[in-house]
Amino acid sequence: MREIFVVVERSGDGLEESALELLTAARSLGEVTVSAVLTGAEVADLASEAARWFDDVYVFDDPALSQPDGDFQSRVLAPLIDRRKPFVTLVPHTNTGLELAPMLSVRAGLPLIADAMAIESCTAQDSSAGVACLRAVRAMHGGKVQARVAAIPAENGVMVSVRPGAYAPPDAVPGTGGAVHPETIPEGVAPRRQYVETVAPEPGAVDISHAEVLVAVGRGIEDEENLEALRSLADAMGAEVACTRPVVDRKWLEKTRQVGTSGVTVRPRVYLALGISGSFQHLGGVKGDPFIAAINTDPSAPIFGVADVGIVGDILDLIPLLEEKIRERRG
Amino acid sequence: MEIIVCIRRVPDLSEAEIEIGRDGVSLVDDDLDYDVNEWDNFAIEAAVQLKEQHGGRVTAMTVGDEESEDVLRRALAMGADEAVHLVDDAFDGSDALGTATILQRAIADRPYDLILTGAISGDEARGHVGPMLAALLDIPMVALATELSVEGGTVTVRHEVEGGLERVTRMVLPALVTAQTGLNEPRYVSIRGIRKVSGMEIPVLDAGDLGVDGSRVGVAGSAVTVEEIFLPPRGEGAEMLEGSEESVIEKFVERLQREGAF
Numbered sequence: 001m002r003e004i005f006v007v008v009e010r011s012g013d014g015l016e017e018s019a020l021e022l023l024t025a026a027r028s029l030g031e032v033t034v035s036a037v038l039t040g041a042e043v044a045d046l047a048s049e050a051a052r053w054f055d056d057v058y059v060f061d062d063p064a065l066s067q068p069d070g071d072f073q074s075r076v077l078a079p080l081i082d083r084r085k086p087f088v089t090l091v092p093h094t095n096t097g098l099e100l101a102p103m104l105s106v107r108a109g110l111p112l113i114a115d116a117m118a119i120e121s122c123t124a125q126d127s128s129a130g131v132a133c134l135r136a137v138r139a140m141h142g143g144k145v146q147a148r149v150a151a152i153p154a155e156n157g158v159m160v161s162v163r164p165g166a167y168a169p170p171d172a173v174p175g176t177g178g179a180v181h182p183e184t185i186p187e188g189v190a191p192r193r194q195y196v197e198t199v200a201p202e203p204g205a206v207d208i209s210h211a212e213v214l215v216a217v218g219r220g221i222e223d224e225e226n227l228e229a230l231r232s233l234a235d236a237m238g239a240e241v242a243c244t245r246p247v248v249d250r251k252w253l254e255k256t257r258q259v260g261t262s263g264v265t266v267r268p269r270v271y272l273a274l275g276i277s278g279s280f281q282h283l284g285g286v287k288g289d290p291f292i293a294a295i296n297t298d299p300s301a302p303i304f305g306v307a308d309v310g311i312v313g314d315i316l317d318l319i320p321l322l323e324e325k326i327r328e329r330r331g
Numbered sequence: 332m333e334i335i336v337c338i339r340r341v342p343d344l345s346e347a348e349i350e351i352g353r354d355g356v357s358l359v360d361d362d363l364d365y366d367v368n369e370w371d372n373f374a375i376e377a378a379v380q381l382k383e384q385h386g387g388r389v390t391a392m393t394v395g396d397e398e399s400e401d402v403l404r405r406a407l408a409m410g411a412d413e414a415v416h417l418v419d420d421a422f423d424g425s426d427a428l429g430t431a432t433i434l435q436r437a438i439a440d441r442p443y444d445l446i447l448t449g450a451i452s453g454d455e456a457r458g459h460v461g462p463m464l465a466a467l468l469d470i471p472m473v474a475l476a477t478e479l480s481v482e483g484g485t486v487t488v489r490h491e492v493e494g495g496l497e498r499v500t501r502m503v504l505p506a507l508v509t510a511q512t513g514l515n516e517p518r519y520v521s522i523r524g525i526r527k528v529s530g531m532e533i534p535v536l537d538a539g540d541l542g543v544d545g546s547r548v549g550v551a552g553s554a555v556t557v558e559e560i561f562l563p564p565r566g567e568g569a570e571m572l573e574g575s576e577e578s579v580i581e582k583f584v585e586r587l588q589r590e591g592a593f
Contacts, residue, residue: 147356291590292569298346311583
C-alpha cells in the first residue's frame with residue numbers, strides 16, 4: 001500500500017486543525033497508509049494524540065526543535081523522506097509551511113505543488129505505461145483564476161502544500177491506533193536560525209474577534225481620508241470597523257483590525273465587505289458562515305462568489321448613501 | 332554589504348477583464364497592465380534602505396523576457412546600484428524550482444551577504460522561489476518579514492507566523508529573507524527617475540552564460556505541469572442587486588436590517 005506523509009503542526013499543546021484536514025486529503029488518494037511527521041520539543045503527548053488518528057507517527061522530539069524553523073526542519077526531515085520514499089508528502093500551506101515545503105522539496109528532490117485546494121491521484125496523460133501522477137486544483141492571480149496542475153512523483157515522491165480549510169477533519173477517530181516511531185536528528189544537522197521572541201498584539205488593543213457585526217474595508221477605500229465616512233457608517237450601525245491587509249500595510253488602521261490568515265479570525269453574524277476583492281488570505285479569517293454583503297467595483301471579484309448579496313459599485317459613492325438609509329431606518 | 336534583490340514582472344489582474352487563451356493554459360495578455368510584483372517592491376525598498384544605513388551595493392535581478400527590463404530599470408530608479416537580466420527562450424515557462432535554479436546559477440559565483448525577495452508573486456502565488464533559492468544556496472532563510480535590521484554580520488527579522496502573532500528571528504549572514512507587504516513604505520518612482528537610469532547598462536545573461544542546463548529549466552524542466560487554467564466556478568454566489576443606485580441601496584439596506592446588521 002502507498003504511504004502518504006502528513007507533516008503536522010502544533011497549536012499550543014494540541015495538533016493544529018490542519019493536521020486532521022490533511023489526513024482527510026491523504027485518505028482521498030485511495031488505498032493508502034497515512035503517516036504523521038511531527039517535530040518539536042517534549043511532544044510525547046502530542047505524538048500519542050497523533051497516533052490515535054494516523055497509522056504511523058514519526059516523531060523528532062528534541063529541544064532544538066522547540067520553535068518552527070523551516071530551514072532546520074527541512075534538513076531534519078529530508079533523510080526520513082529519502083528513507084521511506086512516501087508516494088505523497090502533504091504539508092499545510094501555512095506561514096510555517098511556506099518556509100518548510102519549498103526547502104524540503106529541494107533537499108529531498110520532490111516536485112512541489114503549492115497551495116492546493118483539492119488533490120487526486122491520476123495517471124499521466126502522455127504515458128501509455130500508466131505512470132502514476134498527482135493532480136491538484138490551485139488558485140492564481142488573487143483567486144481570479146484557477147489552475148489544474150499535475151506532477152509525476154520523483155524517486156522520493158511528490159509534495160503538495162494544502163490550503164488550510166480545503167478539507168474537513170474526519171468525523172471520528174479510526175478504530176485502531178497507530179505506532180509511534182521515535183526519530184533522531186541526523187548527525188551534523190543543527191539550527192542556523194536563532195529564535196529571539198514571539199510578539200503578540202499589544203494588550204488593550206481593539207478586539208474585533210467577538211464583534212457581532214463588522215464593517216470591513218479593503219483597497220477600495222483608496223485614501224486614508226475616506227475612513228472618516230466608513231467610521232461614521234459603522235457608528236450608525238453600531239458595528240466595529242475591520243479591514244484587509246493592504247489597509248494595515250499603509251498604516252491607515254491598526255493591525256488588530258486586520259481580518260485574515262495573518263491577522264484576526266472573526267466570527268460575526270453579519271460581515272459587510274466594502275471594496276474588498278476577497279482573497280483567500282482575507283476570507284480565511286472569516287469563520288462561522290456569517291451573512292456577507294459586498295460592494296465592489298469589479299464584478300468578477302471573488303468576494304461575490306461567497307457573499308449573500310452584492311452590489312457592483314464604488315464604495316466611495318455608496319458609503320454615505322448607506323449611512324443615510326440606515327439612519328433613516330433606525331429613526 | 333552586498334545585497335541581491337530578486338524581482339519579477341507580473342500582470343495586474345485586479346481590475347482586468349480576464350480571458351483564457353486558446354491554448355487553455357495562459358491568459359490573453361493584450362490588454363493587461365504589467366508592473367513589478369507588489370511584494371518585490373517592498374524587498375527593493377528594504378535593500379536600498381539597508382544600503383543607505385550600512386553602505387554597500389544593491390544588485391537587482393530578474394528572470395524574465397525582454398519586457399522584464401522595465402522592472403529592473405524601476406529598481407535602479409529606486410536606488411539599486413546595478414541590475415542583471417536573466418533571459419533565454421529556454422527559461423520560458425519555468426516552474427518555481429526552474430526559476431530558483433536560474434537565480435542560484437547567477438548568484439552562486441558572486442559575493443553576497445543578504446538576498447531579498449518578495450514573499451509571494453501576485454501571479455502564480457506559490458511563494459516558493461525564495462525558500463527554494465535559499466535551499467539551493469544552502470543558506471538559512473526567513474519568510475514574510477515585517478521588520479528587518481542588520482547588525483554585526485547578523486540580520487534580525489520580525490516575521491509573521493500563525494494566529495496573528497509575529498516572531499523575531501536572528502540569522503548570521505549570508506541569509507535570505509522574503510518580504511511581506513507593509514515591510515516599509517516603498518519610495519515613489521517618477522518618470523524622471525526612470526529616465527535618469529535609462530542610460531545604465533544592464534548585463535543580460537542567458538543559459539549559456541550561466542551554465543544552466545536547458546533541460547532543467549523552462550517548460551522542459553518543470554516537474555509541475557499546468558494542464559488547464561479556468562475561471563473559478565461561482566457556486567451559488569451572491570444575489571447581485573441591479574437597478575438605480577437609489578433602489579439597489581434601499582434593497583441592500585433592507586437585507587442588512589433583516590439579518591440584524593443594525
